[in-house]
Amino acid sequence: MKHEISALMDGELFEDEAEILFGQIKRDPGICSDWAVYHLIGDVLRQPDSIHRDMTERISERLRNEATVLAPRSRALKQKVRVFALSAAASLMAVSMVAWMTMQISPETAPQLAMQQASMRPVNLQIQPAANDYLMAHQEFSPSNDMNGGASYIHTVTYSPEEKSQ
Amino acid sequence: MKAWVGFCGLLLTFNVSAAGGQSTLDLLKAIAFAGHQTDYSGIFVYQYGNHVETSRIFHIVDANGEYEKLESLDGPKREIIRHHGQVWCYSQHQMVQVESQQGKGKFPMLLPDQLSALSENYNVKELGADRVAGYETRVLLLYPRDKLRYSRKIWVDMNTGLLLKSAVLNDKNQIVEQYAFTELKVGKDADRAWVYSSEVKNLPGMSQQDSSKVVAVVNSGWVVDALPAGFKKTTELIRPMHGNHAPVTQLVFSDGLSAISVFVEPVGPGEDENEGLSSRGALNLYHKVVDNHVYHVVGEVPPITVIQVLNSIRYNGK
Numbered sequence: 001m002k003h004e005i006s007a008l009m010d011g012e013l014f015e016d017e018a019e020i021l022f023g024q025i026k027r028d029p030g031i032c033s034d035w036a037v038y039h040l041i042g043d044v045l046r047q048p049d050s051i052h053r054d055m056t057e058r059i060s061e062r063l064r065n066e067a068t069v070l071a072p073r074s075r076a077l078k079q080k081v082r083v084f085a086l087s088a089a090a091s092l093m094a095v096s097m098v099a100w101m102t103m104q105i106s107p108e109t110a111p112q113l114a115m116q117q118a119s120m121r122p123v124n125l126q127i128q129p130a131a132n133d134y135l136m137a138h139q140e141f142s143p144s145n146d147m148n149g150g151a152s153y154i155h156t157v158t159y160s161p162e163e164k165s166q
Numbered sequence: 167m168k169a170w171v172g173f174c175g176l177l178l179t180f181n182v183s184a185a186g187g188q189s190t191l192d193l194l195k196a197i198a199f200a201g202h203q204t205d206y207s208g209i210f211v212y213q214y215g216n217h218v219e220t221s222r223i224f225h226i227v228d229a230n231g232e233y234e235k236l237e238s239l240d241g242p243k244r245e246i247i248r249h250h251g252q253v254w255c256y257s258q259h260q261m262v263q264v265e266s267q268q269g270k271g272k273f274p275m276l277l278p279d280q281l282s283a284l285s286e287n288y289n290v291k292e293l294g295a296d297r298v299a300g301y302e303t304r305v306l307l308l309y310p311r312d313k314l315r316y317s318r319k320i321w322v323d324m325n326t327g328l329l330l331k332s333a334v335l336n337d338k339n340q341i342v343e344q345y346a347f348t349e350l351k352v353g354k355d356a357d358r359a360w361v362y363s364s365e366v367k368n369l370p371g372m373s374q375q376d377s378s379k380v381v382a383v384v385n386s387g388w389v390v391d392a393l394p395a396g397f398k399k400t401t402e403l404i405r406p407m408h409g410n411h412a413p414v415t416q417l418v419f420s421d422g423l424s425a426i427s428v429f430v431e432p433v434g435p436g437e438d439e440n441e442g443l444s445s446r447g448a449l450n451l452y453h454k455v456v457d458n459h460v461y462h463v464v465g466e467v468p469p470i471t472v473i474q475v476l477n478s479i480r481y482n483g484k
Contacts, residue, residue: 138427
């Protein structure tokens with residue numbers, strides 16, 4: 001089922017297969033949550049400014065489980081101190097963990113990682129009109145002239161929206 | 167002409183996926199020939215990202231060869247005319263000649279070895295029938311064996327073999343760019359009056375073959391080490407380039423469906439030292455200054471491929 005959901009998200013399913021799967025997602029809350037989790041993973045990987053996550057379920061669950069404190073005040077304070085000490089220890093560990101991980105990345109591999117990330121990001125920068133000579137020179141030798149005919153020259157005559165506004 | 171249309175029609179009725187290699191080759195050959203031999207005129211829509219534009223295209227073959235015109239219907243006026251390997255472009259309110267190639271203009275341009283390269287580097291899958299611009303088409307998917315090139319989905323007219331729609335897909339099956347005819351007239355219905363218009367007659371340099379500027383060379387000394395498998399060098403030349411102070415060396419590599427051009431020139435005064443990647447639909451361009459030379463790599467290939475190619479350019483001459 002997980003495989004099918006992933007295929008659906010990648011647009012690899014045929015229309016009728018997708019219809020059936022959508023039906024299953026609607027009926028089965030388990031599959032529905034898988035669907036949501038897959039989208040969350042996708043969103044995180046794409047690193048958007050904000051990530052949509054339905055948290056109502058979890059918040060109400062936490063509220064339900066929240067114990068009503070009936071103990072005397074002094075004891076609650078003591079407990080708070082203990083929790084603070086524990087969380088301080090946890091933060092220290094986290095810091096040293098990050099430091100250790102940073103040291104694991106050698107100076108050589110760091111730029112390579114950056115390079116890989118850069119190439120995976122979609123290219124947002126438009127080819128500048130100044131480079132049109134290169135496109136024209138390239139186009140005359142491209143086999144796309146044979147496959148697509150004159151339509152392949154669209155690359156050399158298309159304009160970017162920025163040009164239009166000038 | 168009629169015989170050709172019949173032949174293409176016959177080829178297109180074959181089942182590609184069942185018949186294997188040879189019939190795929192024949193089909194691609196039929197598409198390439200149809201594009202050069204058929205008279206057609208029409209309107210197509212081109213789209214990439216958020217950008218959509220409409221253009222009109224004409225393709226007429228007469229005793230003097232192929233005439234082709236592409237003109238934009240929205241945005242600023244842009245126009246391209248091709249005839250006999252010469253290209254004119256509308257620039258600053260007039261048509262100027264931008265390219266001319268020696269001995270070119272005779273179709274087919276798609277050589278047999280390029281065709282076989284295509285079937286070596288791409289798998290072909292038949293996706294059934296569809297309708298485009300009112301015509302019945304067959305849909306084919308040409309998908310590569312690696313992630314260093316794009317897939318193509320093409321809609322081929324069953325009668326003429328013309329491509330009526332074409333989409334470029336990345337390795338995640340997302341559309342990088344596509345174009346589709348919305349209106350098409352084929353054969354005797356095609357609009358041919360413009361070929362005999364004063365616009366075509368008055369094209370500068372139309373009569374003489376001014377092609378002395380571009381020089382073909384066998385070995386410029388520049389080599390590329392990290393080409394994706396299946397890319398072979400198809401052309402190597404030295405050319406003057408508009409606005410450039412020194413001649414530019416151009417190497418072209420092709421895998422049968424896509425091409426990668428490598429341009430090398432000495433650094434000029436006021437050269438932009440920044441390296442950068444930019445794109446226009448399926449075309450990606452990466453440029454960089456290395457050891458007093460400017461490299462430009464352009465191709466209908468993913469960004470990672472133009473970067474890989476540029477980073478492996480090397481001078482191997484004396």
